Amino acid sequence: MDQKELSRIVQRAIQTEREGNRFYMRAGDAAKDPKARGMFEQLARDELYHISILEEFYNDLLEKGSSGCVEGFPIFEERKKASGGVIADFSNDYEVLQKAVSDEIKARDFYRKSAEECASERGRELFKDLVEMEDAHVRLLQAEIDFLEKTGFYFDHMEFNVEGEKD
Numbered sequence: 001m002d003q004k005e006l007s008r009i010v011q012r013a014i015q016t017e018r019e020g021n022r023f024y025m026r027a028g029d030a031a032k033d034p035k036a037r038g039m040f041e042q043l044a045r046d047e048l049y050h051i052s053i054l055e056e057f058y059n060d061l062l063e064k065g066s067s068g069c070v071e072g073f074p075i076f077e078e079r080k081k082a083s084g085g086v087i088a089d090f091s092n093d094y095e096v097l098q099k100a101v102s103d104e105i106k107a108r109d110f111y112r113k114s115a116e117e118c119a120s121e122r123g124r125e126l127f128k129d130l131v132e133m134e135d136a137h138v139r140l141l142q143a144e145i146d147f148l149e150k151t152g153f154y155f156d157h158m159e160f161n162v163e164g165e166k167d
Contacts, residue, residue: 003061006123009114010058013130014051016107021047023103027096036093039144043100043137050130057126094148101141108134 021044028040108131115127 002119006118006120007058007061009118010054010061010123013111013114014054014058016110017047017050017054020044020103020107021051023100027093027100030096031093033093036144039140040096043140046133046137050133053126053129057123060122094145097141097145097148101138101145104134104137104141108138 024040024044024047028037028044031037031040111127111130111134115124115131118124118127
């Protein structure tokens with residue numbers, strides 16, 4: 001991957017995190033449950049942190065050379081097309097959580113691919129760190145979904161076991 005391609009990937013990553021921040025801010029505003037609101041607000045702050053580390057890396061790239069601006073990112077563009085231009089419908093918290101998990105998985109996979117293709121050691125480490133951060137978001141969001149679905153799991157751990165219990 002050359003300098004120009006790396007620059008474009010980082011720009012796309014920044015745009016992805018900006019869209020993610022807006023998504024979580026809107027989700028927090030629309031959430032009915034105060035705990036859900038708090039979680040979405042924290043995820044929005046996490047996205048701002050991701051933006052800051054990506055922008056720092058990008059600014060370092062600019063010192064070595066630059067490329068044109070990249071607009072939009074497929075994760076959100078696909079949703080806009082599928083929903084007639086609306087990024088998110090916040091009819092209920094469960095739907096928002098499902099959309100968020102899907103987006104976080106796509107972002108994680110994008111960062112994983114970017115890490116594999118990046119020639120820069122610093123870039124590879126940055127993308128690997130972002131993979132871990134997005135993975136943590138997936139686990140958090142999935143735990144909330146599991147709680148709402150009353151699956152008996154909490155953060156991937158079974159809350160109770162009915163196997164082998166005696167009457």
